[in-house]
Amino acid sequence: MSTTTSFGVIETPNVGTHAEHAEGSQNEFGRDNVHLLYIKKYQPRVVYHIFRSDSSEVYFYFQRKFSYWKNRDVPYVEPLFPLGNLPWKHSDNLKEVFEKLYKVRHGSPLVGGYFFSQPVVIATDLDFVKDVLVKDFNSFHGRGVYSNEKDDPISAHLFSLDGPKWKSLRMKLSPTFTSGKMKFMFPTIVDVSERFNQTLGKMLDEGSDFDVKELLARFTTDVIGTCAFGLECNTLNDSDTDFRKYGRMVFEGARFDSIKRTIMQVPKLAETLGLTVFDKGIRNFFLGIVRQTIEHREKNNIKRNDFMDLLIDLKNNDTFDEEKKIKLEKLTLEEAAAQAFVFFIAGFETSSTVMMFALYELALNPDIQEKLRNEINTVYAKHEGHLTYETIKDMVYLDQVINESLRKYSPAVALQRTAQEDYRVANTKLVIEKGTTVLIPVYEIHNDARYYPNPEKFDPDRFLPEVWKVRHPMSFLGFGDGPRNCIGMRFGRMQSRVGLVMLLKNYRFEVSDKTPIPIEYSRKSLVLSPSDGMNLKIVKV
Numbered sequence: 001m002s003t004t005t006s007f008g009v010i011e012t013p014n015v016g017t018h019a020e021h022a023e024g025s026q027n028e029f030g031r032d033n034v035h036l037l038y039i040k041k042y043q044p045r046v047v048y049h050i051f052r053s054d055s056s057e058v059y060f061y062f063q064r065k066f067s068y069w070k071n072r073d074v075p076y077v078e079p080l081f082p083l084g085n086l087p088w089k090h091s092d093n094l095k096e097v098f099e100k101l102y103k104v105r106h107g108s109p110l111v112g113g114y115f116f117s118q119p120v121v122i123a124t125d126l127d128f129v130k131d132v133l134v135k136d137f138n139s140f141h142g143r144g145v146y147s148n149e150k151d152d153p154i155s156a157h158l159f160s161l162d163g164p165k166w167k168s169l170r171m172k173l174s175p176t177f178t179s180g181k182m183k184f185m186f187p188t189i190v191d192v193s194e195r196f197n198q199t200l201g202k203m204l205d206e207g208s209d210f211d212v213k214e215l216l217a218r219f220t221t222d223v224i225g226t227c228a229f230g231l232e233c234n235t236l237n238d239s240d241t242d243f244r245k246y247g248r249m250v251f252e253g254a255r256f257d258s259i260k261r262t263i264m265q266v267p268k269l270a271e272t273l274g275l276t277v278f279d280k281g282i283r284n285f286f287l288g289i290v291r292q293t294i295e296h297r298e299k300n301n302i303k304r305n306d307f308m309d310l311l312i313d314l315k316n317n318d319t320f321d322e323e324k325k326i327k328l329e330k331l332t333l334e335e336a337a338a339q340a341f342v343f344f345i346a347g348f349e350t351s352s353t354v355m356m357f358a359l360y361e362l363a364l365n366p367d368i369q370e371k372l373r374n375e376i377n378t379v380y381a382k383h384e385g386h387l388t389y390e391t392i393k394d395m396v397y398l399d400q401v402i403n404e405s406l407r408k409y410s411p412a413v414a415l416q417r418t419a420q421e422d423y424r425v426a427n428t429k430l431v432i433e434k435g436t437t438v439l440i441p442v443y444e445i446h447n448d449a450r451y452y453p454n455p456e457k458f459d460p461d462r463f464l465p466e467v468w469k470v471r472h473p474m475s476f477l478g479f480g481d482g483p484r485n486c487i488g489m490r491f492g493r494m495q496s497r498v499g500l501v502m503l504l505k506n507y508r509f510e511v512s513d514k515t516p517i518p519i520e521y522s523r524k525s526l527v528l529s530p531s532d533g534m535n536l537k538i539v540k541v
């Protein structure tokens, strides 16, 4: 079906008539009793109202809401009652949801979607993406992610806070990630990588086919655990440490987490239901670790130049907003714990995912693997066999491989911002209403043939400086962009580089019978992840 819109003529796919829709939806709603039981557990009053209201009333309420994008002549994919375009439990994952929405853009700078009955915007044009992330950041500084500071203090971290709280925290935490601070932490990462090498060496006496996803997650858990919590987590030797256990729980979720996460896509609904983001075990573990570490360091006057030291400093000493010339409040213990926690969760799975997909592609493309190993050996020789901050910086092809891995398999499938005021989209008549969520479909942009011809091909030369320079600046969003980009980018790059250098210097990676080709993506994981691990054959070189 084609419609004339404010952006020109747009093809709108029409999925089902209203009658078909009504029938299918009621069945789905009725069948998924787990949703209702879960809501019941959390907020009996809300469930009471759902049950009390006439079901046709609820249905027509959704139908009215679901006409939002149609009335504005914006392309959309027909939503399903009651989840809208959100994934159903056993069907799509978020990546597939974005794929469907991105496909219907047909020249429009945005596509309309629904999270439950809430309209959301999917930005499909790179100039519009730039307006949201960079140029008009003041209108989009919030992420609109749900947190519950009162009942769940570790959920109130830099990633989830908005407004003045986020701004002040970002200002306080930014100095934590300067290149000077990274240099201090570099030797710690190298130490962990050497232990990783020894552990892997021993494992190879017993076999050669391993799930590198799990191995790399253990490596980054140990790196961040050491740098953010000052602990030797030792998950490399023991895969069942509490750190690895709780880390896995955050990303893969417990029994009801997929339902809870779906509800949290609409923060107002989650707030009404009084949901906590993390379960009690996760909360108590991380709060406890930070409390003990801080007490121990303060009592014994221990300094380690890591993230925890910097957080202790922000807890005990004043900081200043240089721009406004005002004093910023000190961090409380809970606030410090929430930031250590976000460094851990935002840092370990993302970096291990980048390394995992890089190794996968290197196993599929042995010529690229050999070229990278040659670079590593040549630069090592130039630096007399020492792995220093400077040695790593000389490995330019390594960076191209990491960028190409981030391009083809961005761990963050989408970026999120929320309109802080009514906002007119440039060159259109369309106004994004205050409070509307804007999603930037990173995976789709990174795999769009208009920006990356033959996107399926793993080609690190796409990131040669002269080739990269001519692409649209928003065509690469592996770390997001603008004032709210990834604060840990330097650290994430650093640990990915060290991990890959140590592995490729000592081992060759090959495809095995268990390697997933093609990859099937997990429906559970918060970041892009293969559903059944990533087995590769590892051979000593």
Ligand code: HEM
Pocket (backbone or CB within 6 Å): 158, 159, 160, 170, 342, 343, 344, 346, 347, 348, 350, 351, 354, 406, 411, 412, 415, 416, 477, 478, 479, 480, 481, 482, 484, 485, 486, 487, 488, 489, 491, 492, 493, 496
């Ligand atoms: C290769 C590894 C990493 C990747 C691919 C990655 C990716 C991202 C992305 C895509 C965002 C959202 C940016 C946006 O909305 O524009 C983000 C935000 C963030 N990342 Fe990372 N990240 C990585 C490593 C790290 C590390 C190591 C840390 C901390 C030690 C970290 C801490 C954060 C935090 C706190 C935010 C929220 C920033 C804010 O809202 O102000 N990340 N990251």
